[in-house]
Amino acid sequence: MQSTLMLIGMGDLGGILLEYLVTNPKLRFVTADIDKDRALARVNLARLGAVARGLDPQIDFVRLDLNNIDDTAQAIAGIKPDIILTTATLQTWWLPDRLPDAESAKIKGAGFGVWFPVHFALTLKLMRAAQQADFRGFVVTAPYPDVANAVLGKLSIPPACGIGNVEEIVPKIRWLAASRLSVPIHAIHVTLVAHHALQRFTLNRTAAGNATAAPFFLKIEADGHNVTEEIDGAELLLSAFPITAGPASHVLTAATTYRLVNALIGEEEQYIHVPGPGGLPGGYPVYANSDGIRLAVIPELPLEEAIRINENSHRFDGIEMVEEDGSVRFTQQAVETMREALGYDCPILRPDDVDDRARELLRRFSEYASGLGVSL
Numbered sequence: 001m002q003s004t005l006m007l008i009g010m011g012d013l014g015g016i017l018l019e020y021l022v023t024n025p026k027l028r029f030v031t032a033d034i035d036k037d038r039a040l041a042r043v044n045l046a047r048l049g050a051v052a053r054g055l056d057p058q059i060d061f062v063r064l065d066l067n068n069i070d071d072t073a074q075a076i077a078g079i080k081p082d083i084i085l086t087t088a089t090l091q092t093w094w095l096p097d098r099l100p101d102a103e104s105a106k107i108k109g110a111g112f113g114v115w116f117p118v119h120f121a122l123t124l125k126l127m128r129a130a131q132q133a134d135f136r137g138f139v140v141t142a143p144y145p146d147v148a149n150a151v152l153g154k155l156s157i158p159p160a161c162g163i164g165n166v167e168e169i170v171p172k173i174r175w176l177a178a179s180r181l182s183v184p185i186h187a188i189h190v191t192l193v194a195h196h197a198l199q200r201f202t203l204n205r206t207a208a209g210n211a212t213a214a215p216f217f218l219k220i221e222a223d224g225h226n227v228t229e230e231i232d233g234a235e236l237l238l239s240a241f242p243i244t245a246g247p248a249s250h251v252l253t254a255a256t257t258y259r260l261v262n263a264l265i266g267e268e269e270q271y272i273h274v275p276g277p278g279g280l281p282g283g284y285p286v287y288a289n290s291d292g293i294r295l296a297v298i299p300e301l302p303l304e305e306a307i308r309i310n311e312n313s314h315r316f317d318g319i320e321m322v323e324e325d326g327s328v329r330f331t332q333q334a335v336e337t338m339r340e341a342l343g344y345d346c347p348i349l350r351p352d353d354v355d356d357r358a359r360e361l362l363r364r365f366s367e368y369a370s371g372l373g374v375s376l
């Protein structure tokens with residue numbers, strides 16, 4: 001029997017996710033996006049690619065505006081998906097790369113967290129719609145799950161988990177460890193607690209300069225033996241490992257998501273890392289199957305300490321903390337950088353203000369870019 005995956009957001013990541021996921025014959029798809037023509041063209045591209053590979057996936061499309069919570073709830077109730085996977089966002093994440101080098105470095109120096117309202121606004125509405133539809137399946141999120149899911153947890157509407165991020169670092173560790181020990185990749189088992197903020201210190205490290213890396217917990221085992229010290233796991237994790245930057249990296253996100261989705265529709269529990277499971281901040285190792293997602297127990301690291309590592313990591317993304325009411329408080333440096341560059345002054349973001357702040361930030365960023373002669 002096939003499981004139904006509702007894939008919301010047919011932009012760059014959504015399109016690549018569909019390319020990867022259509023190869024799984026256990027899935028049928030309902031894709032959704034606000035822009036019908038562009039999304040249908042992307043669906044058609046994935047469909048033809050699948051047929052060319054000898055596959056015959058069922059892919060439907062519905063036009064959906066996540067801003068309309070009632071319509072979204074109705075769509076969810078009608079489609080009855082097993083999994084909702086959202087990539088919908090108000091602006092993609094890599095646009096600051098388009099600015100001239102100095103300005104790009106300045107804006108990126110504020111930390112990715114300053115873009116939180118842009119990536120959170122639609123996920124918040126989706127979770128409200130899922131709650132309204134009494135949806136009991138899995139909601140899996142792409143937009144900045146390390147922080148967004150933590151805020152949704154505080155609001156008591158947490159998604160099941162996020163995709164990518166922590167799990168994108170794991171293949172690097174496994175590959176390097178296997179190479180250093182001259183053992184097959186499948187002999188290497190990794191336990192990693194890490195936040196989105198660690199990524200720039202582990203992949204495309206040049207972007208991080210000489211800054212101190214965000215905290216993490218790492219254990220590497222080879223054939224069941226702890227080899228973390230023997231192969232200097234921390235050095236291995238932080239060693240240079242450049243990958244193609246920007247949207248090209250979505251293939252890695254899609255590969256990790258393929259495994260996660262396959263786990264969530266299967267009976268056998270799979271070991272995998274996910275960001276934001278059940279509303280926690282940052283990323284953790286978990287076991288996942290169609291019954292749900294449970295945190296993997298780490299004997300050396302009580303859960304409270306794992307959470308503390310991730311809470312302390314927010315700061316490396318320009319976020320001081322997530323408060324009990326779901327408000328996000330930004331670091332002073334992040335606030336000052338954005339105020340100086342864009343005139344955007346946002347020390348704290350309350351969930352109710354997310355739409356206004358997202359709109360203001362997008363407007364100010366677009367004006368800043370066009371002042372530099374860059375059209376976004």
Ligand SMILES: NC(=O)c1ccc[n+]([C@@H]2O[C@H](COP(=O)([O-])OP(=O)(O)OC[C@H]3O[C@@H](n4cnc5c(N)ncnc54)[C@H](OP(=O)(O)O)[C@@H]3O)[C@@H](O)[C@H]2O)c1
Nearest residue numbers: 009011012013034035065066088089092093142143164165
């Ligand atoms: N977790 C990870 O590892 C990871 C990795 C990569 C990216 N991401 C995140 O994934 C998200 C998507 O990135 P992307 O590059 O794919 O962005 P994108 O190309 O801009 O795609 C976003 C899609 O959402 C659609 N959308 C906008 N408003 C909508 C609405 N009201 N209702 C329904 N759909 C709407 C957009 O349509 P329009 O273009 O017509 O507005 C677009 O098709 C970002 O938040 C990014 O940070 C996460």
